[in-house]
Amino acid sequence: KAKEAGGNMYAFYAAAMSAEIKERRTIEEGLRRALEGDQLLLYYQPQIDLRTGAVAGVEALIRWQHPERGLIAPGAFITIAEESGLIVALGEWVLKNACLQSQCWKARGLAGLRIAVNLSARQFKERDLLATVTRILTETGLDPATDLLELEVTETTLMDDMGKAAATLGALRDMGLKIALDDFGTGYSSLNYLKRFRINTLKIDQTFVRDIARNTEGAAIASVIITLGHSLGLTVVAEGVETREQLEILRAAGCDEIQGYYYSEPLPAAAFEEWLAAYKRKARG
Numbered sequence: 549k550a551k552e553a554g555g556n557m558y559a560f561y562a563a564a565m566s567a568e569i570k571e572r573r574t575i576e577e578g579l580r581r582a583l584e585g586d587q588l589l590l591y592y593q594p595q596i597d598l599r600t601g602a603v604a605g606v607e608a609l610i611r612w613q614h615p616e617r618g619l620i621a622p623g624a625f626i627t628i629a630e631e632s633g634l635i636v637a638l639g640e641w642v643l644k645n646a647c648l649q650s651q652c653w654k655a656r657g658l659a660g661l662r663i664a665v666n667l668s669a670r671q672f673k674e675r676d677l678l679a680t681v682t683r684i685l686t687e688t689g690l691d692p693a694t695d696l697l698e699l700e701v702t703e704t705t706l707m708d709d710m711g712k713a714a715a716t717l718g719a720l721r722d723m724g725l726k727i728a729l730d731d732f733g734t735g736y737s738s739l740n741y742l743k744r745f746r747i748n749t750l751k752i753d754q755t756f757v758r759d760i761a762r763n764t765e766g767a768a769i770a771s772v773i774i775t776l777g778h779s780l781g782l783t784v785v786a787e788g789v790e791t792r793e794q795l796e797i798l799r800a801a802g803c804d805e806i807q808g809y810y811y812s813e814p815l816p817a818a819a820f821e822e823w824l825a826a827y828k829r830k831a832r833g
């Protein structure tokens with residue numbers, strides 16, 4: 549009887565497994581088509597300077613407008629893109645389109661808006677990232693020294709080959725790009741990284757932001773990250789800020805910039821422009 553149940557369990561797992569493999573393959577093939585077709589798009593989420601109230605920059609976040617499934621968030625396909633290697637082409641698409649958007653905004657009088665792009669670990673490893681970035685800058689005419697382009701990396705990305713990562717980040721900085729350490733506090737948070745890599749910005753992960761109004765530990769961790777960042781001369785951005793209460797705690801702790809639903813969800817370019825115009829009108833009173 550037990551053996552029979554075990555057999556059934558096996559059949560159950562095997563079925564579930566093959567369904568998962570099938571789904572992965574579907575996503576992978578779909579993503580390949582999405583890259584060729586016009587199904588990928590970037591959403592933009594503002595980052596607000598807490599001292600001035602100005603919009604300091606935006607983070608570009610990828611979305612997939614699937615012909616049958618509708619709008620798909622990156623959580624459902626980035627890992628698959630990484631495992632299949634498609635992330636390299638996808639990452640180039642993101643960088644290029646963010647640069648084009650930056651040029652477009654500049655042409656329409658929105659200069660000085662920093663654009664942040666997420667980089668996957670594989671983009672660091674697989675190809676000559678510097679050559680790719682240089683090519684895209686040339687193709688789009690973007691000058692990172694004046695046009696404020698930021699790359700977001702995570703600790704995991706830097707961990708693999710620290711020597712190479714340090715050299716790459718150094719070269720990107722020399723080209724005028726800015727580097728943000730994303731999801732800070734969720735990885736090893738080794739102080740060694742902060743000393744070794746030429747980082748501009750620390751992004752406090754949203755898990756801590758979620759906790760700051762709930763318990764004293766959350767607030768303490770956020771406060772420590774802010775103090776640490778400032779003592780190293782870094783800008784500190786809190787992500788995932790949803791409430792006024794979270795914002796005020798972060799402001800009191802000296803956080804530089806805020807990103808989160810409290811101000812705006814990530815929006816398509818045109819909707820972001822409308823949001824920005826309304827935000828500026830409100831700020832003028």
Ligand code: C2E
Pocket residue numbers: 593608609610621622623626639642666667668700730731754787788789790807808809810814
């Ligand atoms: P991330 O880089 O840490 O981006 C922040 C995520 O938090 C975004 O999710 C954003 O929509 C979400 N978020 C922002 N404010 C709030 C808030 O107040 N509350 C809540 N609950 N969430 C908030 P999204 O767009 O789904 O992206 C998820 C992750 O996917 C990103 O995390 C990033 O790791 C990855 N990703 C997105 N776009 C790209 C890309 O172009 N390339 C690569 N390699 N990864 C990307």
Ligand code: MG
Pocket residue numbers: 607666700730
């Ligand atoms: Mg990010």
Ligand code: MG
Pocket residue numbers: 730731751753754787
């Ligand atoms: Mg993050």
Ligand code: MG
Pocket residue numbers: 731
């Ligand atoms: Mg994240």
